[in-house]
Structure formats: C-alpha cells, structure tokens
Amino acid sequence: MWIARPLLVTLMHLLLESFAQRFSNGYFYQDIVNGNGNGEIYFSGVRLLVESTQHSVFAVQGSNVTLPCQFRYEPELNEPRRTRVKWFWQPAAGGGQEKDVIVAMGTRHRSYGSFKGRVRLRREAPGDASLVINPLEVDDTGRYRCEIIDGLEDESVVVDLEFRGVVFPYYSPRGRYRLNFLEAKQACEEQDATLATFDQLFTAWEEGLDWCNAGWLADGTVQYPVSVPREACGGTGFAPGVRSYGLRHHRLDRFDSFCFTSTVRGEVYFLQHPVKLSFTEAVRVCAEDGGEIAKVGQLYLAWRFRGLDHCDAGWLADGSVRYPVTRPRANCGPDHPGVRSFGFPPQHHGYGVYCYKA
Structure with a gap:
C-alpha cells in the first residue's frame, strides 16, 4: 500500500514519541486500556x-x-x-x-x-x-x-x-629553595615518597603540620602550612591555613618540596655501635648488619606508624642527620612529637645511623 511521504514521517514521529513515553529511567512501561478507556501504565521490565x-x-x-x-x-x-x-x-x-x-x-x-x-x-x-x-x-x-x-x-x-601515610617537608642538600618541579619530584622519589597532593598537605596541616618554607605539590602549585601565624611566616595578619603561591613555572622557579610516603614495610632501627660514624662508615655498617641505610620517608613512616622513638641523631641515605621522637621529654628536642633534623652536616662528622631491613 502506498503512503504519502508526509504521512509516513508523521507516523514515524508518533511511533518514536510513543516509545519514548513508555521507556524512561531504565524501565520499560506498557500501555493497557482499562474499562473506562483511560491509559494505565504497567511496569514490565527490569532496572x-x-x-x-x-x-x-x-x-x-x-x-x-x-x-x-x-x-x-x-x-x-x-x-x-x-x-x-x-x-x-x-x-x-x-x-x-x-x-x-x-x-x-x-x-x-x-x-x-x-x-x-x-x-x-x-x-x-x-x-x-x-x-x-x-x-x-x-x-x-x-x-x-x-x-x-x-x-x-x-x-x-x-x-x-x-x-594513608605521612607528609614531610624536604629540601635539597644544596640548601633551601634549590629545587624546580622535576627536581622536587625526583627528590621525593629518592626518599621512598612522592610529591604530596593538596588534600594530603591539607590533612597534614589539620593534624598540626606547621612549616614556613614553601614547597612544590603534585599539581605544580607551591604552598606551605601554617598552624601558628607569626611574623617570620607570612605575618600575623593572616589566619592559620595552607598558604599558596599558586601555579609556578616547572623549570625556572625553585622551592623546597612536600613529600608523601605510605610504604609501611620492613623495619627501621637505630643501629647500636660503639663509636660515632662518618656517612661512609654508616652506609657500610648497615650493609654488614644485613640491611641498608634508611631513607627519609622510611624514618617518617616508622615514627608515625610504628612509634619509633630515639633521641640519638643518625645518618640517613640522603646524607642528612635526623632522629624521631614520639614522646617529647627533656634533652630530646622541642616539646612536641616529630622527626628532628640536623640538616646536612659534613660527611666526615661522626653520628649514629638509622638502618632499614625489608
């Protein structure tokens, strides 16, 4: 049977409209006419x-x-x-x-x-x-x-x-504000960590992290957390919070970094040794003990999640000297928990050493 084209198009539109009315929100509905001639909708599918x-x-x-x-x-x-x-x-x-x-x-x-x-x-x-x-x-x-x-x-x-891990500030052995974005990323990775995200830094600030030096984050911004406003840390006219320098040039601008580490495997310990050690000697004695000299991220994790607490300063793999304190006490640094740092002393100086065994 021949049907005029305008009539055929009209019929197709009516058919599609009817289907659209009966298929909605993942369900298929079927029209059934009741005794009064009114259309009732019955569910006949699955969602x-x-x-x-x-x-x-x-x-x-x-x-x-x-x-x-x-x-x-x-x-x-x-x-x-x-x-x-x-x-x-x-x-x-x-x-x-x-x-x-x-x-x-x-x-x-x-x-x-x-x-x-x-x-x-x-x-x-x-x-x-x-x-x-x-x-x-x-x-x-x-x-x-x-x-x-x-x-x-x-x-x-x-x-x-x-x-779930810990954020820690990190700067180059060459001094403060020496890392561009790619160098900051590499520095964190060398310490068994990654560049922190803003959310990770914000959580660390909520937990009490207070650090005046600005550092790179994973999104390419430069920020720093302040819990106690002070003149040396952006002034007293600003409320506590995470201060931001915004997005910076990845190659030309230089800052410190905020690293995040989450690998809780193996054991970090202070190696008891009868004499103080140079950095080279520290590397050697850890190897002789069946381990290796610990990285900064490993020390932070041991402090945060394993409760490592030791007042003796020791060498770490990057050439820095640090020690972890979970129970503040006299002759053990400031009156709050944390990982204390002596910076990067000359490598012939004598200290203890923190070792790591996988």
Whole structure:
C-alpha cells in the first residue's frame, strides 16, 4: 500500500514519541486500556542498579586493596544475565582522562597498562564486581569508576582511592629553595615518597603540620602550612591555613618540596655501635648488619606508624642527620612529637645511623 511521504514521517514521529513515553529511567512501561478507556501504565521490565558500600577507600602503598562494587536488578532475576564489567582509573594528581584498568565478561578478563597482572575481580557472590589491586604502587591513587554494561544499558559508580601515610617537608642538600618541579619530584622519589597532593598537605596541616618554607605539590602549585601565624611566616595578619603561591613555572622557579610516603614495610632501627660514624662508615655498617641505610620517608613512616622513638641523631641515605621522637621529654628536642633534623652536616662528622631491613 502506498503512503504519502508526509504521512509516513508523521507516523514515524508518533511511533518514536510513543516509545519514548513508555521507556524512561531504565524501565520499560506498557500501555493497557482499562474499562473506562483511560491509559494505565504497567511496569514490565527490569532496572540495573550499581552500588558501592564505600565511596572513599584508604590503603597503604605495597599492600593490597579491594574497591567495592556490586550490581543487581529490580525486580530480582530468576536467571543470571550476560553482563560486562569495566573499571576505569583517573589519576589523583592533575586529573586527566580516564584510563582502562580491567574489562571482564564471564570468566574472561583483560587488564591494561601499569595495572596488568596486578588486578582482578573479587566475585565473592553474584553481582560482586569489586576490584582487587595487589600490590598497590605509588601512582595508584585516584578516582576509579566501576561500569556494568547489560546490552544497551550501562550504569556506574565511583570510588576514590587514597593512601594513608605521612607528609614531610624536604629540601635539597644544596640548601633551601634549590629545587624546580622535576627536581622536587625526583627528590621525593629518592626518599621512598612522592610529591604530596593538596588534600594530603591539607590533612597534614589539620593534624598540626606547621612549616614556613614553601614547597612544590603534585599539581605544580607551591604552598606551605601554617598552624601558628607569626611574623617570620607570612605575618600575623593572616589566619592559620595552607598558604599558596599558586601555579609556578616547572623549570625556572625553585622551592623546597612536600613529600608523601605510605610504604609501611620492613623495619627501621637505630643501629647500636660503639663509636660515632662518618656517612661512609654508616652506609657500610648497615650493609654488614644485613640491611641498608634508611631513607627519609622510611624514618617518617616508622615514627608515625610504628612509634619509633630515639633521641640519638643518625645518618640517613640522603646524607642528612635526623632522629624521631614520639614522646617529647627533656634533652630530646622541642616539646612536641616529630622527626628532628640536623640538616646536612659534613660527611666526615661522626653520628649514629638509622638502618632499614625489608
């Protein structure tokens, strides 16, 4: 039967409009005419729901972590459906585009990039699409998105992963304000740490970190935390907080750095030795004891999470001399906990040494 083109277009529009009215918010509705001639809407489909029991997960570098994600249908299905699971990751520092982590359908799965071989789906129960990462690496923090795809329908949920650790200020052995952005990043990595994010520095400030020297952060800004306003630290006319110099030139501008470390593995200890040691001797005696000279980040973690408390100053791997105090007392520095620093003395001077065993 021949139908005029304008009439055909009109019929197509009516059909699409009718379908759009009956398919809404993941549900399919069916029109049924009742005895009074009024249209009644009856539910005749299922809806996919994706949920997480935690939207922020804290972990420690080098450990394993599970990012929760579960999916289900309303109403509940009698038989399982063929679904595809995809996890994406967006870095914490600087944002950027999402990157693939893993894709799975049934028993088949594939992981990508730096996550290859380190990730899997937990699958403890029907609908469990939780992501297991083992071991956690230094750059794994950020925003993860769990996406469930069922035919043309997909739903997702977001989980943020943060490391639990400690922020510490760090400056070059050459002196204050000697590091550009790339050098600051490298300096933190050499001390078993990374450049801190603003959120990590802000949390450290809330916990009492007070430091007048400005340092690089992971987003390329330069900031510093002040708990007690004073003339030597920006003046007394400003309230306590994290002061910012804003974004700076990565190569030309030079400051200190704020590092963040989260690897709680191994043991840091003060090596008892009958005589004071030069830096070269300190490196040697740690090796003879079956370990290695400790890094600054390792000492901070041992102080913060293992309660390392020792009043004797000791060499560290960067050539600095420091000691950790958790119980302030007479003849042990200031009246608050912290890692005390003697800076970078001449390497022929005699001190103790802090060693590390994995």
